[in-house]
Amino acid sequence: MPPKSKPKEKIEEIQETLRDIKTREGIIGYILRSPNSASIDLKDPTKIIDHAILSATALEAGQNIANTFEIGKVDAIILEGRDMKILSMIIGDNRLSIFMEKNVDHDKLCEDLNLR
Amino acid sequence: MSKNAYADVLKNALTEIKKICPDVSCSFIFRRDGMVVAGDSETAEETIEKTMRSFQSIAEKEDMIGGLKALIIDGEKGKIHISCVNNMYLALAASKNADATFLQAIMHVIVPTVLKLLESTAPTPLQFAPSKQLIVDTLSGLFVGDSVQIDLEVLKQWSELLNRKSVGEIEIETFSGKTTKCSAREINDPKLKGKGIIRIPERICKVLEVKKGEVVRVKPTEI
Numbered sequence: 001m002p003p004k005s006k007p008k009e010k011i012e013e014i015q016e017t018l019r020d021i022k023t024r025e026g027i028i029g030y031i032l033r034s035p036n037s038a039s040i041d042l043k044d045p046t047k048i049i050d051h052a053i054l055s056a057t058a059l060e061a062g063q064n065i066a067n068t069f070e071i072g073k074v075d076a077i078i079l080e081g082r083d084m085k086i087l088s089m090i091i092g093d094n095r096l097s098i099f100m101e102k103n104v105d106h107d108k109l110c111e112d113l114n115l116r
Numbered sequence: 117m118s119k120n121a122y123a124d125v126l127k128n129a130l131t132e133i134k135k136i137c138p139d140v141s142c143s144f145i146f147r148r149d150g151m152v153v154a155g156d157s158e159t160a161e162e163t164i165e166k167t168m169r170s171f172q173s174i175a176e177k178e179d180m181i182g183g184l185k186a187l188i189i190d191g192e193k194g195k196i197h198i199s200c201v202n203n204m205y206l207a208l209a210a211s212k213n214a215d216a217t218f219l220q221a222i223m224h225v226i227v228p229t230v231l232k233l234l235e236s237t238a239p240t241p242l243q244f245a246p247s248k249q250l251i252v253d254t255l256s257g258l259f260v261g262d263s264v265q266i267d268l269e270v271l272k273q274w275s276e277l278l279n280r281k282s283v284g285e286i287e288i289e290t291f292s293g294k295t296t297k298c299s300a301r302e303i304n305d306p307k308l309k310g311k312g313i314i315r316i317p318e319r320i321c322k323v324l325e326v327k328k329g330e331v332v333r334v335k336p337t338e339i
Contacts, residue, residue, distance in 0.1 A: 047180075054177050061170040062189045068166045069142065069209045071191030078188040079174065081181025 011094060015039060017113055018098075026101035028084060031055050033095045042099070054079075055097035059088050078106055089113070122234055126154035129230045133222055134158075139214035140222070141194070145206050148175060149246035151335075153204055165291075167207055171198055199223045202231045246277060247289075247335035250314040254321055254328045264288070265315035266334065268302040274336045283336040288316070290332050294324045297337055 011034060018030050022041055029042030031052055042048055062077035077088040080102065087106045088097040091113075098109060130143045134156050144155030144164050150172060152164055171187065178184040189196040191212070197219060198207045206227050210219060248270055255265065264286065274283045286300040298320060303309050314334055316326070326332060 050177075050180050054174075054180050057174055057177055058187075061174045062187070064170040065167050065187075065196055066189050066191045068163055068170070069191075069194065069196055071189070071194035071196065071209070071212075073192040074189060075192065076188075076190040078186075078190070079181065079184070080186040080188070081178065081183055082185055083182030086181070 010092065014091060014094070014096070014113060018096075021098065021109060021112065024104075026104040028099040028101065030096065030098045035093050051097070051099060055086065055088060055095075058086055058097070059090065059095055062088065063090075076106075076110055123154045125234060126230065127157065129227070130154060130156040133226065137210075137214070137218055137222070139211045140208055140219075141211065142209040143207065143222075145201070145204050145227070147204050147246070150249075151246050164207075167196075167198075171205070171207075197223060201228050202235075204231070246274065247333045248312075249331050250312055250334050252321065252326050252328055252330045252332055253308065253313045253315045255315045255317045260317045262317060262320070263299045263301050264317070264320065265303040266300050267309055267312075269310070271300065271302065278336060280336075285337045286334055287337050288314070288320075288324060288332050288334050290324050290326050290330070292325065294326075296320060296323055 011032075015032065018032060018039070018041070021027055022030065028044075029040070029051070031042075032039040040048060040052075042051060058077055058079045063074055066072070066074045074090060077086075079086040079088070083102065084099060085102050085104070085106065086097055086099050087109055088095070089110075090096075096113075098106075100106070100109075126145060130145070134140050134143060142156065142159045142163065144159055145153040146164070146168050147153060150168055152168070155164055174187065175184050185200050187196075187198040194209060194211050195214065196207065196209050198205055201223065206223055208219060208222065250266070250270075266286070271283050275281065284299055284301075285297060287295060287297050289295045303313075303315060305315075308315070314332065316324070316332075321327065324332070
């Protein structure tokens with residue numbers, strides 16, 4: 001069994017996977033926020049603030065709803081719109097949101113991030 | 117078909133769905149404006165209220181994704197699906213191992229079919245009184261009377277939605293569950309307009325056991 005990744009290694013792993021994910025068709029970009037920094041890679045940089053606000057709202061509201069229904073730790077929050085969707089996750093101290101076109105398979109992204 | 121009969125049919129449908137699929141622990145239908153249309157017989161009102169409040173915080177920002185179609189929360193011990201169904205939202209809480217195909221069938225086939233059937237038996241679209249959450253401000257003095265004061269915009273919005281000439285009577289509900297009906301008129305102090313407040317005479321505040329600054333749910337009374 002491989003040794004468990006340290007938090008720093010884990011985040012580097014995620015960043016590497018994200019760089020690969022970003023090149024795929026239908027991926028609009030991502031925001032990865034850790035306690036002291038943030039990595040943002042979006043196709044349209046003029047929308048960074050809008051994306052960041054929506055990502056934070058989805059994570060907070062998703063967490064609140066999960067607490068209301070007592071479903072334990074949140075693995076993933078998926079927000080589907082008519083034009084696009086967002087996959088948000090809390091990984092340790094990091095908050096990740098991947099923005100994509102609605103036809104992208106978000107389950108595959110979770111698998112690639114080793115979260116399922 | 118009356119609004120109550122409509123809600124009862126939906127409530128029965130949701131309760132039956134829960135019976136045939138024990139993995140579904142909770143289900144309810146609500147409107148975008150925060151009005152609960154129906155819920156299964158066991159879901160607590162507080163659960164519905166909290167869920168809707170969180171959901172609405174996302175819905176307010178839906179323009180960015182071209183309108184909100186669904187919210188799925190995958191948790192360690194269960195999952196929550198909130199999906200847009202016929203201009204309303206269906207919320208389903210299910211266990212982690214619930215059959216995904218069956219959940220999809222409930223959300224995209226069974227409930228929409230029940231709603232379609234109900235709409236075909238109701239000759240006109242059913243209008244539900246949209247409730248608003250407003251902050252309490254107290255009205256005191258000798259001549260305050262028994263009327264509460266609300267923004268004219270809110271009263272106009274209600275009368276337009278309900279196809280009424282005007283809305284003169286409202287129902288106030290506190291978060292502890294106390295309710296009262298009273299007449300309503302426009303806020304007369306220009307400084308307090310557009311601030312999302314409801315000015316309630318002190319006497320009514322005592323009946324409702326609410327204080328200045330607390331939030332209450334307000335909706336027009338049904339005719």
